[in-house]
Amino acid sequence: MKILLIEDEPELLKSIGHYLSQNNFRCDQADNIRLAQAYLEINDYDCIVLDITFPLGSGFDVLKSFDSIGRHCGILIISAKDSLEDKLYGLELGADDYLTKPFHLPELAARLYAIQRRRFFGGNDILKLGELMVNIRDKYAKTQNGVIDLTRKEFDLLMYFISNKEKVVTKQSIVDHLWGEHASMTDNHDLIYVHIKNLRKKLVEKGCPDYISGVYGVGYRFSIDKSYQKI
Structure with a gap:
């Protein structure tokens, strides 16, 4: 947060x-x-x-x-x-x-x-999004295959996507959200790409569909709507 x-x-x-x-x-x-x-x-x-x-x-x-x-x-x-x-x-x-x-x-x-x-989140501690369950209070995510081993930054990134579900978020907004007043120390978006790549990989490895899609030239979208093309 x-x-x-x-x-x-x-x-x-x-x-x-x-x-x-x-x-x-x-x-x-x-x-x-x-x-x-x-x-x-x-x-x-x-x-x-x-x-x-x-x-x-x-x-x-x-x-x-x-x-x-x-x-x-x-x-x-x-x-x-x-x-x-x-x-x-x-x-x-x-x-x-x-x-x-x-x-x-x-x-x-x-x-x-x-x-x-x-x-x-409507007052809920536990969120159910398709195949993904997220416990806000205890800060973990899991699928039917078990708990997903996320770093703190990856969990924060996942929560940012969920908070903006169905919306396109820019790379810069992700940088600002994750690093706050230290965002200026991040000279490029390579680190964001790495965090997103790792998050997507960990979700998929636990049997969760890849709910994160890239929006070319803009940023990313988190959606459980399968009509969005994943890139």
Whole structure:
């Protein structure tokens, strides 16, 4: 899951960012509103973890700007304020959840997963797509022939395809999703090709049809519709 963390307290920003990164999240970090809005202009995120109190500006300003920048992702507000008024206002602006500081980091992660399940997978932990079964919570995929031995990047790639099922995703969007703020370090798309090739091979070896098709000159599509030609 790709996260944008917006928090102005340096130690808390570092602590949350480290925890999420160690628990299979890809996490970009912003310690001010201007940087956060710059990230949102160029990246897509599955969810935003958003503090609402900043020396200059407010986290609510980020929520208000969503209509103009056209982003559609989950929002988890974190705040030291425990007022009902702030909670209701945040939810009215489009937030999915509100977590009051201090909180335990495992609870933060659990709420992020809950938002992901509600927004993208109908609240389900287990997805069934043709011959493929994916357990979101425990992070594994299997067929009737057993569990598929996927690396972390391969599982993340599979989840990105599933989240965009039936849509064409570009090579650059895959790079941005898998590497986040480090995407600029990837000079070409050869690494993406390798990850996709390995993922497709592992799916097929376990008896799963090749649901990933190349779209010439654009990117890839994940579909269980066999009418798409595989290349």
